[in-house]
Amino acid sequence: MRKIRELMRLKYELGRSHREIAASLGVANSTVSDYAGRARAAGLSWPLPEGLDDAALEAALFPPLPPSRVPRPEPDWDQVHRDLQRHKGVTLRLLWLEYRTVHPDGYGYSRFCDRYRLWRGRLDVVLRQVYRAGEKAFVDYAGPKFAVVDGRTGEARDAVVFVGVLAASNYTYVDVTRSRSLPDWTASHVRMFEFFGGVPELVIPDNEKAGVRAASRYEPDLNPSYQELATHYGTTVLPARPRKPRDKAKVETAVQHVERWVMAPLRNQTFFSLGELRGAIAPLVAALNERPFQKTGGSRRGWFEDLDRPALKPLPARRYEYAQWRRARVNIDYHVQAGGRFYSVPHALARREVDVRIAAATVEIFHRHRRVAVHLRARRKGAYTTDRAHMPAAHRAHAEWSPSRLIAWGRGVGPDTAAFVKRLLESRPHPEQGYRSCLGLMRLARAYPAERMEAACRRALDIGALGYGSVKSILASGLDRAGDDEAHSPSLPAEHAHIRGPDYYAAARNGTSPNRKES
Known part of the structure; x- marks a missing residue:
């Protein structure tokens, strides 16, 4: 009002132009023209009547608009x-x-x-945003917990409370689990989708560690198992921004309602299993969803049936099966360790990094998003599961042999070769340790005729040389062709000046030397 009084003084007492008044007061020319016109319409000039305070001046310059003669129809x-x-x-x-x-x-x-x-x-702050039907579901854990008592030990263990809410209708789901671990986190999502009877386009969690490995305002890093769940159900996970509670105001309010209408009524009851606790929660959640809204018509269930249910995506034909994902490097033996067990991959991937998906019954291995191996999950810790197709050709040939098959091969060469192979395998702590020697014998059998192989194996058995190297040496030196007497009784000269016979050692025991001369 002070500027309006000065405007009227400058105009009516000093006769300044509108441009000069605007420059003096720091306002627009149009503002000066508007106020001057209002003063004329009100019959005011300078000096103003005494006793005209600011409220009276404002009322004279800005009179209320006359009420509309015909009331406008109000929309619903x-x-x-x-x-x-x-x-x-x-x-x-x-x-x-x-x-x-x-x-x-x-x-x-x-x-x-x-x-x-x-x-x-x-409306409430969480209702002011316009949420599309079937578009978003918010999920989070409540702060308070239930206690579940072990009937045998009397020990009380905490049970955490999972809350999910559809944005358009506020339709609320409540679940209880043993922990906030990844298996429980994904299982609560599966049961929530089944409770809704469909899947929303977006799932918006807080930056829960089980589902979000690295919180980020722009590029949050989801756990691979959580991402796989979203892919299975055809939805998108969009975590709320860190430290931005307004991004998830829907679920914050839903958690408050759950604490007030579901958890508080059960505070004095004792539960001995999760199933019993879920059974007590279910009717209270149903009552919460039937409770009428205070500021709008209908209820959560009514709005859900009208808005969200028709817009939700259908559930897939198969329920999601939880699986863990691990990053691993293939060992030199073309096996990957997963959960203390070892599983083969194609040998060409040795020393490469792969992704391992560990499900309840199977283990799948992926390289660059392509599945390269699938195995039944081994139960015994430290067990090796090997697909023969993953082996190199040489290893595959080696694995196809067994002791009986090796002995049968030796019998095809001759009885002495079969006996040698049998003795060779029996001499090792494990028969597999003799396979490589037997493969060497097969190679010799391709280079020498059967009669020489038989003679070499017979000679090796006689001297107890149970190894591939012995048979190879006998064949290479031609000892397999020598007679048995020559082989077992080598000829030496009967007498020689430098040969010490038994008489020499007898004399040495008696303290005399046969070479000592009498003095």
């Missing part, structure tokens, strides 16, 4: 709000056009929008 704002949520293509302009079709003398578009925003502003 609750229905407008629902229509905006139900369909993606519905806009305020489309709803206004429909409104004007029924009420041609109704509000203009700008007034229609202003009055809708005014109506929406009276």
